[in-house]
Amino acid sequence: MKTYILRRLLLMIPMLLGVSLLVFVLVYISPGNYLDALKAQRDIPAEFIAKKERELGLDRPWYVQYVSWLGRTVRGDFGESWSYRIPVAELLAQRAPATLALSLTSLVFAWAIAVPLGVFAAVYRNSIFDKLSALSAYAALSIPEFFLALLAVIFASQWGVFPTGGLSSIDHDYLSPVGQLWDYVHHLILPTIVLGIGGAAGLMRVMRTNMLDVIQSEYVMTARAKGVPENVIMFRHVLRNAINPLVTSLGFAFSGLLSGAVLVENVMNYPGLGQLIFQAFMRKDRDVVMAAVIIGSSMLIIGNLIADILLAWVDPRIRYDK
Amino acid sequence: MTSDLLHQILRRRAGAFCLVVLILFYVAAFFAPLLAPYATSDQDLTKTYHPPTGVVWQEGRLAVRLYKLVDPTCAKYEAEPGQFAPIHFWVKAPTYHFLGFIPVSHRLFGVEAPARLYLLGSDETGRDVFSRLLYGSRVSLTIGLIGILITTVIGLTVGGLAGYFGGVFDSVAMRGTELIMAIPGLYLIIALRAALAKYFDDSDQIFILIVVILSFIGWAGTARVIRGLTLSLRNRPFIYAAEALGQGPVTILWKHLFPNLFSYLIVTSMLSIPGYILGEAALSFLGIGIQEPSTSWGLMLSQVQDLKVFMLNFWWLLTPGLAIFITVILFNVLGDVVRDIVDPKLKTQV
Amino acid sequence: MTSVSGPLLKVNNLQVDFGSGDTVTHAVNDISFQIRDGETVAIVGESGSGKSVTALSLTRLLPTPPAHYVGGEILFNGRNTLALSENDLRKVRGKQIAYIFQEPGTSLNPVFTIEYQIAEAIQLHRPDVTDVRAEAIRALDLVGIRNPAQRLGDYPHQLSGGMQQRVMIAMALACQPKLLVADEPTTALDVTIQKQIMDLLRDIKVKTGMSIMLITHNFGIIADIADRVVVMFRGKIVEDGPTGEVLRHPKHPYTRALIDCVPKLGAKQRRLRAIDHAEIEASA
């Protein structure tokens, strides 16, 4: 198992090189650069822009730029954000906790809803409850995430119970510690629901299907023939088997912890990484973009690895060492 | 096989319902220029955020109520009692080219200017939401079909050849797909969009660009599955038999392998259409998809975002969201029906 | 053990259907038979003849729907299991009537250890047992598994097919049932393993004296274990008699056909005869 993990981690290196090269070239060939906004202003002298260009290294050929970026990055230096004028690492570290919190709460929300609903839908299949939950799942999977976010914002502004955006209130600093915590939670509720609902619907359907599959299996018949009570069969024998593929999906959830909330953050004006990165793409703040891509890709690759490891962990039949 | 599938879909209530409604949508989208009372960019700055006009039966014919702007600061309109404009059918309109070459100078219905027919209200420049919705449907309804066509062709070709030949081509192709799948989707889309925008400058071409980008993200998964399936079919006796008969690899792929992949392809295609619809809507909503003066449902919604807090009662501006929702749900249900027919074992996957 | 006042199991006019309306199939159609204490009865018939349905019906294990227990009664120790409540039925399952199935590989739960699966049965039906682990070891020992203590922590997939079937048998025996129902216990196994499992069953029969209902489609394996043979054909019982009698003088043409299917040692290259249903129905 150890060698397997090590091999997969080593394979990450060429993959990340390829990813960074691809995105770097894409950013490079995009028309215009970070200095466009300056160039558009008449009163800024051309010499100043030329000087800036030299400073940022934008006057050199792309491969030179790439190599220098790569050299810096492998030394652990993500560079500086051109628009915020602070080190990229610092900038990302400022924004990451908000996104991480949102991703985690929505993940918990999705699981907390999906697993019980899926189990009950399977246990009471073809009941009214099953049909209603199937219908809701269809609806939740078909509504565009950004539209749901938009509706949530409108709802918040009309009803007034939830804030319409942001991470905390204006008077946050004057609140008691408990008040501050509640303030964060209060701001998290709507984004969590919006981000979590699609995942919940998907998980629920998978959970239900898995349960129904497992209920058909012969070892359930064996358990029944042993005289095991029906509820123990459902919640121990069946659930343990049916939840396996879902546990695996935690790996994929890890992949999106930092990059999965871009749309929701933008629409709901939640100041996390997603919002920052989208703006960085728009402003061609190259080092921020590159850092985001590297982090996002690493987490994606590691997430897939985690999924495979979890699969082996929950299913004793699967072993990776040869 | 295809007609059989159609028959099976129609035999199921959910399938028949979704198929019929979707076909109606496509017909409406196809005839959008005829059905829409106005062109997409037909403004009326005196009637911004106009509510849907009431349609009544008046003096033996359909007519619309007329409205007066009572408070311009919050776009408050009130119906004027006793004032109506009759709805005419097959009315004269500025000439346009249906399908790009058939000159038409009529629309199916409308009212005489200066009165306006707003079945679903108007937007910030007094454009008719209903008309824009109709035109916008062309984007959402075609993007999925073109998208799966492109992904399927690329996925089949690359995956099929990789699985069939193996070796260097296989390794290169598979590393390529891994590369694409190792970048968070939205990042890659945005980067591609920025890099390629200059080659697709006018707004019709943007549509093509969006399809190309979404397909570029999508083909990798298809190719990998096709490769796997091809590999497993590769060593079956009927392939050896074909080779012994001296058939070339392309013929073998086309004649013997692809028919065996048909059921897989039809199911995954159906189930991936919603992804394209949602993808385009999201990009347009973010302002990096379809651009004005063209229209798409996502683009229409992005207007709402700009004024969301002030948007007190302009519910009709949200109808594009409803349209996306309904279209996607129809495709989802239809996709599930098709999957149940073609391969009942291929249940919901993670 | 109760005094032998009547048969342990008495099935009267049992009928089990699948589906309803015009798609209904009578999987088991008006059958009656008995199993006495300590008796081993083989139920023989080709695939689809209703053997498994009969076996599962004994403790109402078939899910309803699609199955329907349309008629008849199943008297086990004088009590009709078809009329028992779910609760009472659970006390019969495993405790009085235990099962082993055809596919040991899929009949054991892949995510639980052997110990868990055997212990579960013991805890359910023998609450007085304090050392469940020791009891599980004893059960494994009884079915001839070497180093039983070490096997306890294994997962089913770590065992061979033959071993898995032994674990299934151990699990069934752990609660000392009165009747062991073995539904094609050797069909999925290699020929050499088949023999070992059959030997084991015979061994158990002798050691424990429990009744066994042995289901098979193969006349070849029953000769030296079954006391009586019940032959099923399309949901009906077409023959019922002492094993030797049935083997030597089969009355029904279907029985004869089944016996002819068994490749006899020595009879060189005898072709397996496919059973011709039309012919059998015509001559029945």
Ligand SMILES: Nc1ncnc2c1ncn2[C@@H]1O[C@H](COP(=O)(O)OP(=O)(O)O)[C@@H](O)[C@H]1O
């Ligand atoms: N789950 C089921 N659904 C519908 N029909 C069934 C089902 N199980 C069994 N049957 C029917 O019952 C008949 C007898 O099956 P079974 O008892 O399993 O045969 P076998 O003798 O091979 O054990 C089958 O031919 C089939 O028609």
Ligand SMILES: [Mg+2]
């Ligand atoms: Mg059977």
